[in-house]
Amino acid sequence: MSFLTRNHNQTITYWGSPTKDQFGTKTFADPVQITGRWEDRTETFIDSSGRENVSKAFVFVSQDLDSEGWLFLGTDITSDPKTVTDAFEIRQFIKTPNMKATDFERKAIL
16 A cells, blocks of 8 residues: 555545536436545635636645535445535646656545
8 A cells, every 4th residue: 555545544435437428417327435634624626617716625636536526424325426414526636746747645635
């Protein structure tokens, strides 16, 4: 286990693969449980469109996640994350290699 992932001991529900139907409504893959580290953190960041935003949380995970996917701290089986209280959209996903480029820090900003 790498030092980047050893503290990933919280259960997080992830809804990925967001796609829009013909009416513009997003649908998601079935929710899956992953492990990570959830930090409630209010911090200013610049999104991929160049706009300044304020985060609700930073979530460190061991796998790549889809931008516009959703995360929830805990376990949930609801098919639509937008109906889950305290589930949040991934507004930015950052993947940074370690110094030897043998592992990555993966961070979702909500």
